[in-house]
Amino acid sequence: MKQKKEKETCSKAKEISRLTWILYVLLAVIIVVYAATGSAIFGAIALLLIAMIIVFEVSTSLKSEGLRKSMTDVASAIGAALLVWALLIFILHTSAPVDAVSSCSMLPELQRGDLVLLHGIDNVTSFIRDTKVPIVEVSKSDFQNMQNSISNEFLAYFAYFKGNKSAISYIIPNNLAYEVGLYNTACLSAKGFSGKQSQFYQCLVPESAQNNNLIRYSYSVGKIADSNRTFDAIYTSRISIGGRNITANLSNPIIIYETTGRDAFSGSIIHRLYAILNVSGSYYFLTKGDNNQALDIEFANYPINQSSVLGYVVAQVPLIGYVKLLLSGQIAVPAGCNQVLSQ
Numbered sequence: 001m002k003q004k005k006e007k008e009t010c011s012k013a014k015e016i017s018r019l020t021w022i023l024y025v026l027l028a029v030i031i032v033v034y035a036a037t038g039s040a041i042f043g044a045i046a047l048l049l050i051a052m053i054i055v056f057e058v059s060t061s062l063k064s065e066g067l068r069k070s071m072t073d074v075a076s077a078i079g080a081a082l083l084v085w086a087l088l089i090f091i092l093h094t095s096a097p098v099d100a101v102s103s104c105s106m107l108p109e110l111q112r113g114d115l116v117l118l119h120g121i122d123n124v125t126s127f128i129r130d131t132k133v134p135i136v137e138v139s140k141s142d143f144q145n146m147q148n149s150i151s152n153e154f155l156a157y158f159a160y161f162k163g164n165k166s167a168i169s170y171i172i173p174n175n176l177a178y179e180v181g182l183y184n185t186a187c188l189s190a191k192g193f194s195g196k197q198s199q200f201y202q203c204l205v206p207e208s209a210q211n212n213n214l215i216r217y218s219y220s221v222g223k224i225a226d227s228n229r230t231f232d233a234i235y236t237s238r239i240s241i242g243g244r245n246i247t248a249n250l251s252n253p254i255i256i257y258e259t260t261g262r263d264a265f266s267g268s269i270i271h272r273l274y275a276i277l278n279v280s281g282s283y284y285f286l287t288k289g290d291n292n293q294a295l296d297i298e299f300a301n302y303p304i305n306q307s308s309v310l311g312y313v314v315a316q317v318p319l320i321g322y323v324k325l326l327l328s329g330q331i332a333v334p335a336g337c338n339q340v341l342s343q
Contacts, residue, residue: 020060023053031322035113038338043331050326094120094311099256100321101270102330104337105289106254110270110313112337115321118256118311124283127312128276131253135276136241138214143279146214154186155210156298157219157234170293171224172232180219180234182207186264186300215286216240217298222343235293235343239275239286246275248288248343253312255287257304264300268310271296277303285309291341 027049034042061073088097101114110116121127128135146153158168159178168188172178187203210216220237223230238247252273259265271287274295284303288295297303325331 020053020056023049023056027053031113031319035111035319035322038333040331040333043326046322047326047331050323092117092119092311092314093122094118096256096268096310099268099270099310100324101316102267102321102325103270103289103334104339105291106270106272107291107337107340109250109254109272109290110316111318112333113319113322113325115317115319115324116256116270116313117315117317119314120311121255121306121309124306128283131273133249133252133273133276134244134246135278136244136246138242138277138279140280142214142242143277143284149212150302151184151186151300152209153213153215153297154184154300155182155205155213155217156185156294157181157217157236158183159234170234172221172234182209182217184209185294185298214241215297217294220343222341224339224341226339233293233341235341236288236295236298237343239295241275241277248272248274250290255285255312256310257285257287257308258310259301260308263302265296269296269301270313282306291336291339293341 030042030046030049034046089095097118099116101110101112104112157180158170159172160168160181161176161178181204183203184205217236218238219234222233222235224233238245254270254272256268256270258268271289273285274288275286277284283306286295286297286303
């Protein structure tokens with residue numbers, strides 16, 4: 001009789017183990033399909049499966065081990081996770097050693113849903129020396145002047161079409177005549193990009209608007225490809241600071257920084273370092289997404305103080321980050337994930 005019960009218990013345990021593996025494999029498949037299609041339906045299904053797995057694991061543990069043992073196991077798992085997190089913080093010298101890529105602004109280098117491992121920047125001067133990111137000496141007065149008129153620094157190039165001058169975009173549809181204009185993006189953002197002709201001309205500024213700016217921009221025409229076609233695209237190809245010209249370098253490190261309430265972007269941003277301003281020993285970073293047509297400052301984000309930088313990317317794991325995105329409710333795929341800009 002005892003052997004029969006043991007066999008039944010063993011058989012049930014195998015069935016539960018088999019069902020658990022089926023759920024996990026199904027979750028992995030759904031996440032892969034969600035990553036490939038970007039469909040919110042598959043994202044919702046994946047989130048539902050995660051919830052089902054949690055409920056199933058908890059109920060199974062309660063039935064087989066009892067409440068006390070289950071609580072002990074949960075406490076042990078949480079403790080182990082916290083220990084691993086503390087070790088990562090200690091080893092990698094950052095308070096946020098792991099993050100998930102939520103947008104497509106770093107395509108093709110980083111994909112949405114990648115899990116990234118970060119290392120903190122302990123010594124900025126050593127970091128700059130080792131990475132060879134362009135650094136420009138800027139006086140306190142020049143930097144303060146920029147801060148005092150920062151909205152004048154939020155400039156980006158867009159194309160506007162001769163047949164409809166109220167239409168603006170950085171993507172240029174084939175066979176349409178266009179002109180390139182310099183726009184104040186803070187102005188466009190405040191007006192909601194509604195495309196009304198009156199708003200369009202209010203935000204259009206001449207090239208001379210850059211004359212008194214600390215940072216000046218130059219543009220080029222590249223290509224942007226989606227799943228069906230390839231278009232011309234306007235993008236910032238060079239900046240000039242104090243007479244020094246700087247172009248993008250895809251070997252520069254990718255950093256994660258925290259935005260502030262005054263920035264147009266929000267949350268933690270994962271972008272590549274473009275240049276560094278040394279303001280009497282205080283460092284400010286200029287960044288750009290590889291798949292964005294302009295630097296972050298052009299999109300109305302302030303220069304990043306070194307204290308806001310969480311770290312730089314040292315490793316990435318595909319797809320695993322989707323678990324974090326789904327649990328945080330970031331199911332909808334952001335715009336631009338079907339397009340890659342080649343510069």
